[in-house]
Amino acid sequence: MPQQDGTIEHLNGGPPGDDVVLSVRDVTVAFGNKKILKKLSLDVRRGEILGFVGASGAGKSVLLRTVLGLNRKQSGTIKLFGVDLDKASERERLRLDTRYGVLFQQGALFSALTVQENVQVPMREYLDLPKKLMDELAQIKIELVGLPRDAGAKFPSELSGGMIKRAALARALALDPDLIFLDEPTSGLDPIGAAEFDELISKLRDTLGLTVYMVTHDLDSLFSVCDRIAVLGDKRVLVEGTVKDMLASEEPWVKSYFRGKRARQLDLAARH
CATH class of the missing domain: 3.40.50.300 (P-loop containing nucleotide triphosphate hydrolases)
Incomplete structure (x- = not known):
């Protein structure tokens, strides 16, 4: 909550x-x-x-x-x-919603948002944080999944398949879920990319x-x-x-x- x-x-x-x-x-x-x-x-x-x-x-x-x-x-x-x-109850469901994250097939990133903005979607929905703090937290998640620092400014159309999966995973981890x-998650990836994921x-x-x-x-x-x-x-x-x-x-x-x-x-x- x-x-x-x-x-x-x-x-x-x-x-x-x-x-x-x-x-x-x-x-x-x-x-x-x-x-x-x-x-x-x-x-x-x-x-x-x-x-x-x-x-x-x-x-x-x-x-x-x-x-x-x-x-x-x-x-x-x-x-x-x-x-x-x-x-x-509605309050319990809200609390539960913050305890899990989801990586959908093909990533399901919002094409009109940058990677950083995609990662911030759950934060905007459930938290009330200053923009600077959200930017810092999103960057932490982006680096946590192995994406380069500059990936946050890119749009999904600029990413490879493996990078899309990692960006979607960063979004799934946005609220520190359990x-x-x-x-x-490895569908569409080559064997090396799948093994790394x-x-x-x-x-x-x-x-x-x-x-x-x-x-x-x-x-x-x-x-x-x-x-x-x-x-x-x-x-x-x-x-x-x-x-x-x-x-x-x-x-x-x-x-x-x-x-x-x-x-x-x-x-x-x-x-x-």
Whole structure:
């Protein structure tokens, strides 16, 4: 909740550990007569990087958008930091909104704003800060994600794909959140750029104490940075666990995805 001095009043975060930051229980989502998710349940634990994977069109982004309140659910319960979103007061929702950041697919930067102005959007919405302080804070976030100092003055059209992803991540970190949602963060990046972005996410998790919910189809990301993986299929979570659990699973889609030809080299690396 914004205070008079412009700081953010957080809910009690609690110590790192296995406590649940996001709890999804029996959630059903439908568009018209077509059910996309049916009685889906999932937990995201404090301090972990959770990879959420599934076939194209299975509903990975639908669940993310439902958690964010952009899609309506038919039934079920979603709790964020222990607060039932259906029962939260306006004040509680405002406080929760400052505790998470989102990196949407393709970055979703405002094309008419500079990188610095994009990063400042959450600050302007939730805080009351002098322009000079916002400029300083935005610059800190820009450098935190590995962008050069002069990137703040550039427009999205002047950035490479990798720089757009980093600028969008800087915006997601604008309010010093506890939880960040990443929707296909390495999509469209070359292998080197994707690996560098994965490394950045891992370092930020460790240094800032973040919890990361990552929707991805990138096997390298799943193998290299995710503590746990949840697999979406048949409108629910089929399997969840570590990479080793995925490699041991006999679920047909999971077996094909994690032990197929494209995964063979990663499979061998994980076993040694």
